[in-house]
Amino acid sequence: MCSSDMSIDQKVYITKTNHSKLEKTDLINPIFGKVYADHMLRCDFTKGVWQDLKIIPYSDISISPANTTLHYASTIFEGLKAYRNIHEEIVVFRPQDNAKRMVLSASRMCMPGIPESIFMTGINELLKLDQEWITNHPGTSLYVRPFQIATDPYIGIRPSDDYTFMIITGPVGAYYSKPLKVKIETNYTRAVIGGTGFAKTGGNYAAALKPAIEAQKDGYDQLIWTDGLLHEYIEESGTMNIMFIINDTLITSPIGDTILNGITRDSILTIAKDRGMKVEERPISTSEIIQSIEQGNLQEVFGVGTAATVAHIKTIGYNGIDYELSDVKSRKYSLEFLDTLNKIKLGAIEDKFGWIHKIN
Numbered sequence: 063m064c065s066s067d068m069s070i071d072q073k074v075y076i077t078k079t080n081h082s083k084l085e086k087t088d089l090i091n092p093i094f095g096k097v098y099a100d101h102m103l104r105c106d107f108t109k110g111v112w113q114d115l116k117i118i119p120y121s122d123i124s125i126s127p128a129n130t131t132l133h134y135a136s137t138i139f140e141g142l143k144a145y146r147n148i149h150e151e152i153v154v155f156r157p158q159d160n161a162k163r164m165v166l167s168a169s170r171m172c173m174p175g176i177p178e179s180i181f182m183t184g185i186n187e188l189l190k191l192d193q194e195w196i197t198n199h200p201g202t203s204l205y206v207r208p209f210q211i212a213t214d215p216y217i218g219i220r221p222s223d224d225y226t227f228m229i230i231t232g233p234v235g236a237y238y239s240k241p242l243k244v245k246i247e248t249n250y251t252r253a254v255i256g257g258t259g260f261a262k263t264g265g266n267y268a269a270a271l272k273p274a275i276e277a278q279k280d281g282y283d284q285l286i287w288t289d290g291l292l293h294e295y296i297e298e299s300g301t302m303n304i305m306f307i308i309n310d311t312l313i314t315s316p317i318g319d320t321i322l323n324g325i326t327r328d329s330i331l332t333i334a335k336d337r338g339m340k341v342e343e344r345p346i347s348t349s350e351i352i353q354s355i356e357q358g359n360l361q362e363v364f365g366v367g368t369a370a371t372v373a374h375i376k377t378i379g380y381n382g383i384d385y386e387l388s389d390v391k392s393r394k395y396s397l398e399f400l401d402t403l404n405k406i407k408l409g410a411i412e413d414k415f416g417w418i419h420k421i422n
């Protein structure tokens with residue numbers, strides 16, 4: 063059994079905490095990934111049905127030492143952000159797209175997909191309860207992390223019978239996007255055709271640690287991955303898709319087996335096309351990048367993802383040579399994309415693409 067869309071009634075049972083951590087938490091400068099809000103959502107897949115949808119105080123969970131996820135990485139996740147907009151409303155950016163992508167990841171990992179209705183009800187109810195964790199301080203948000211693990215206490219390689227879906231959230235401070243120094247990786251491989259690169263599944267990230275740490279030892283912040291076959295074509299960067307502006311054209315690698323289909327990527331492509339910019343989704347080779355740097359045609363390079371939205375890249379290392387790129391202040395396209403996305407999220411301009419989901 064690889065999928066099941068059987069869903070339950072969407073009643074959420076809520077148990078509130080008696081010990082809120084809110085008072086003691088610095089919401090402006092929290093330590094990302096270490097501080098979690100008061101509650102978490104849980105829904106279990108048992109006997110072929112998603113059931114027991116509930117919100118409970120944030121706490122540790124108990125699993126068997128034989129839990130199949132611990133041994134064989136049956137785990138998938140999502141990442142999105144909730145904001146308090148200028149009208150004091152709580153909003154989430156394109157959550158239905160995260161729900162759909164999670165089902166896609168589940169399918170590749172032979173897990174039952176969480177129905178979009180449970181995913182959305184979960185986000186709505188959890189954010190309603192923990193909305194005081196979201197401030198309107200510029201740049202802050204509440205990071206929302208849905209994830210799903212197999213839970214059978216069984217050491218053997220087969221799809222699990224039972225699964226747990228959860229959502230935890232944690233405050234994120236103002237993101238200081240210091241321009242990045244990145245290395246084009248031509249030795250290690252992140253993903254191959256036929257593999258799991260397009261899925262947000264744990265193993266992809268565990269396997270990427272060693273190459274990233276080696277690059278950091280050489281002074282780079284992150285990697286740009288290349289294709290696993292020839293190490294010739296650009297794929298993506300860590301947890302961001304990557305975009306180039308060459309001769310006023312926005313170019314990015316096409317999505318497929320090996321590249322995660324980023325929601326920020328899609329949003330920026332949409333905004334660029336809407337403003338009449340020329341956009342190309344096509345394979346882009348390392349030699350084309352180096353040549354365009356040498357000819358002075360590479361205007362901007364940036365990573366795009368939920369964490370930073372737009373992360374400027376100022377130095378590219380390739381085959382031991384560091385190439386310095388244009389000054390970030392002069393980057394009119396990426397700065398404009400960032401500004402437009404921020405204004406849509408904060409309700410300062412019209413949400414003409416229907417990306418904003420309001421919690422009420």
Ligand SMILES: *Cc1c(COP(=O)(O)O)cnc(C)c1O
Binds near residue numbers: 298300368369
């Ligand atoms: C999550 C992720 C992205 C960015 O996706 P968004 O939906 O824009 O946040 C890009 N690449 C990888 C490998 C990722 O895990």
